[in-house]
Amino acid sequence: MAEFxxxxxxxSRAASSPFVDLGIGDDAALLSSLLLxxxxxxxxxxxxxxxxxxxxxxxxxYRAAGRKALAVNLSDMAAMGGEPVxxxxxxxxxxxxxxxxxxxxxxxxxxxxxxxxxxxxxxxTNSWDGKLAVSVTLxxxxxxxxxxxxxxxxxxxxxxxxxxxxxxxxxxxxTFTPRVTEASWLASRYAIxxxxxxxxxxxxxxxxxxHESKVGTILDATLIPVTNDAxxxxxxSGRSAVDHALHDGEDFELLFTLAPEEYxxxxxxxxxxxxxYAIGEVTDDRxxxxxxxxxxxxxxxxxxxxHSLGE
Amino acid sequence: MAEFxxxxxxxSRAASSPFVDLGIGDDAALLSSLLLxxxxxxxxxxxxxxxxxxxxxxxxxYRAAGRKALAVNLSDMAAMGGEPVxxxxxxxxxxxxxxxxxxxxxxxxxxxxxxxxxxxxxxxTNSWDGKLAVSVTLxxxxxxxxxxxxxxxxxxxxxxxxxxxxxxxxxxxxTFTPRVTEASWLASRYAIxxxxxxxxxxxxxxxxxxHESKVGTILDATLIPVTNDAxxxxxxSGRSAVDHALHDGEDFELLFTLAPEEYxxxxxxxxxxxxxYAIGEVTDDRxxxxxxxxxxxxxxxxxxxxHSLGE
Numbered sequence: 001m002a003e004f005x006x007x008x009x010x011x012s013r014a015a016s017s018p019f020v021d022l023g024i025g026d027d028a029a030l031l032s033s034l035l036l037x038x039x040x041x042x043x044x045x046x047x048x049x050x051x052x053x054x055x056x057x058x059x060x061x062y063r064a065a066g067r068k069a070l071a072v073n074l075s076d077m078a079a080m081g082g083e084p085v086x087x088x089x090x091x092x093x094x095x096x097x098x099x100x101x102x103x104x105x106x107x108x109x110x111x112x113x114x115x116x117x118x119x120x121x122x123x124x125t126n127s128w129d130g131k132l133a134v135s136v137t138l139x140x141x142x143x144x145x146x147x148x149x150x151x152x153x154x155x156x157x158x159x160x161x162x163x164x165x166x167x168x169x170x171x172x173x174x175t176f177t178p179r180v181t182e183a184s185w186l187a188s189r190y191a192i193x194x195x196x197x198x199x200x201x202x203x204x205x206x207x208x209x210x211h212e213s214k215v216g217t218i219l220d221a222t223l224i225p226v227t228n229d230a231x232x233x234x235x236x237s238g239r240s241a242v243d244h245a246l247h248d249g250e251d252f253e254l255l256f257t258l259a260p261e262e263y264x265x266x267x268x269x270x271x272x273x274x275x276x277y278a279i280g281e282v283t284d285d286r287x288x289x290x291x292x293x294x295x296x297x298x299x300x301x302x303x304x305x306x307h308s309l310g311e
Numbered sequence: 312m313a314e315f316x317x318x319x320x321x322x323s324r325a326a327s328s329p330f331v332d333l334g335i336g337d338d339a340a341l342l343s344s345l346l347l348x349x350x351x352x353x354x355x356x357x358x359x360x361x362x363x364x365x366x367x368x369x370x371x372x373y374r375a376a377g378r379k380a381l382a383v384n385l386s387d388m389a390a391m392g393g394e395p396v397x398x399x400x401x402x403x404x405x406x407x408x409x410x411x412x413x414x415x416x417x418x419x420x421x422x423x424x425x426x427x428x429x430x431x432x433x434x435x436t437n438s439w440d441g442k443l444a445v446s447v448t449l450x451x452x453x454x455x456x457x458x459x460x461x462x463x464x465x466x467x468x469x470x471x472x473x474x475x476x477x478x479x480x481x482x483x484x485x486t487f488t489p490r491v492t493e494a495s496w497l498a499s500r501y502a503i504x505x506x507x508x509x510x511x512x513x514x515x516x517x518x519x520x521x522h523e524s525k526v527g528t529i530l531d532a533t534l535i536p537v538t539n540d541a542x543x544x545x546x547x548s549g550r551s552a553v554d555h556a557l558h559d560g561e562d563f564e565l566l567f568t569l570a571p572e573e574y575x576x577x578x579x580x581x582x583x584x585x586x587x588y589a590i591g592e593v594t595d596d597r598x599x600x601x602x603x604x605x606x607x608x609x610x611x612x613x614x615x616x617x618h619s620l621g622e
Contacts, residue, residue, distance in 0.1 A: 021352055025523065026460050027390035027507055031353035033455065041332055042342035046434050046448060048401040053439050079338035090359040090446045123357050128364050128442070135401045135446035137357060144344065149337050196338055212336065
């Protein structure tokens with residue numbers, strides 16, 4: 001099987017889009033200026049997923065791996081309040097991967113893309129004697145000035161998450177629905193000061209919020225929603241379910257902050273498309289802390305999943 | 312060394328751009344609608360390079376590997392007649408790579424980016440127990456309708472290349488200058504019907520031109536310019552220098568077609584920024600052929616480098 005055949009197959013299945021003037025099959029793709037009409041900003045996310053790190057291909061299969069490659073990018077897009085439009089896929093396939101498996105991987109990407117009205121408009125295909133890696137670049141858009149960054153949190157803000165955390169290794173990390181709809185709903189109706197998605201784990205990700213917004217945070221252990229999977233793990237791990245919620249990572253829920261009066265309005269809003277849990281507040285120092293179940297406040301030690309280089 | 316430190320280092324060195332509203336450090340990058348002002352089209356290229364396939368990291372070092380990761384994308388951008396603007400880098404690093412080596416790789420990217428007025432605005436950093444892969448996505452722009460695709464070649468066109476071919480394995484594949492300036496010069500002054508860059512090898516790449524333009528081609532073996540490296544290889548390989556020029560690949564010269572009268576004007580143009588070699592012509596069948604030194608016309612068999620999947 002040759003690369004050219006695979007690309008022809010992928011191309012024959014590609015959906016059309018009013019924004020894609022030229023898709024798969026040339027040296028590059030061409031997108032229409034309509035994409036940014038009305039002064040919109042272009043939102044670009046790029047995330048690579050890899051066998052052994054982000055999934056175990058022998059266990060999850062090619063479709064789930066492909067799905068995740070796009071899903072993590074959609075999650076980043078959501079975290080900016082962006083509307084996904086066009087995706088590009090770089091396949092790095094082990095030589096033993098068959099065309100059927102490669103197309104299954106693409107199907108995982110394409111099915112999720114369809115769900116979020118996103119079109120695959122290009123990329124490249126490679127094979128080697130190494131392991132599977134899938135690099136996705138996602139382009140989207142947002143009305144100028146309406147993107148929600150990590151840098152807008154203010155002292156006194158309430159910190160919220162959109163769902164229960166922890167234990168995603170039991171399956172959620174492959175099956176999660178990126179919070180694109182929820183983020184767009186939130187950002188268009190409420191004055192969200194800062195937003196990000198939870199990928200490395202709450203205790204780790206919140207460091208980025210602290211760093212970018214130049215604030216501190218104090219979480220309340222009794223308020224952090226934990227998944228049933230976190231509870232299941234805690235039965236044998238020797239760690240509490242809250243500990244799993246704080247450090248496991250790969251939750252792909254949104255973390256956001258907003259003023260207390262905005263939060264109260266949101267809490268009472270019956271039209272919310274998802275749960276919203278207030279889990280702490282923003283402070284004016286630069287500390288990351290947690291109020292434990294017994295009321296004791298301590299430093300929140302980063303224990304989340306962290307890609308390490310050279311260690 | 313942690314991923315976060317590396318990103319902080321990369322971020323601290325990032326250049327600014329009037330098109331980048333928000334660069335490295337958030338969930339996504341934000342680019343200004345100015346990028347497509349005046350109805351420009353967005354040009355997107357995505358190419359992954361890998362250790363053992365596109366370079367041997369032990370031999371070439373991190374700087375050269377990084378340079379090539381961007382260079383192959385700039386070459387694709389050139390082939391569309393596009394102006395590169397913003398790059399995104401996905402690093403997949405073996406765990407043994409040190410921060411110094413990772414930054415050296417980034418330096419290789421950044422130096423070439425500067426040369427082509429391109430800014431690195433985002434990406435992601437990962438490590439694993441696999442080999443090195445670098446995924447670059449390059450965004451650029453082109454005036455609407457001025458992109459040069461692979462599909463516009465017409466019967467009777469002259470087929471040209473911008474430089475001598477073959478033997479790139481001796482070094483050129485790492486050190487080539489992407490033909491961005493030359494492509495822009497050509498596309499703005501001459502009615503170029505079709506253009507692409509030569510990456511897999513002339514005999515292989517020309518198949519794409521035939522396929523997309525629904526034409527045939529006949530090359531003239533006596534007109535194909537060969538590099539000194541191709542000649543050097545031919546002394547020990549048992550293959551002719553022209554054979555190397557046809558099949559070696561990784562030349563990263565432009566292949567383009569234009570009407571005979573346009574070609575004559577170009578051939579006499581003393582302001583050309585590069586050599587232009589007429590190497591054959593476009594025919595109205597769908598055949599890929601070559602006129603050998605003895606005048607015999609035969610089918611041009613694809614023998615260029617080809618990524619193979621599952622073989």
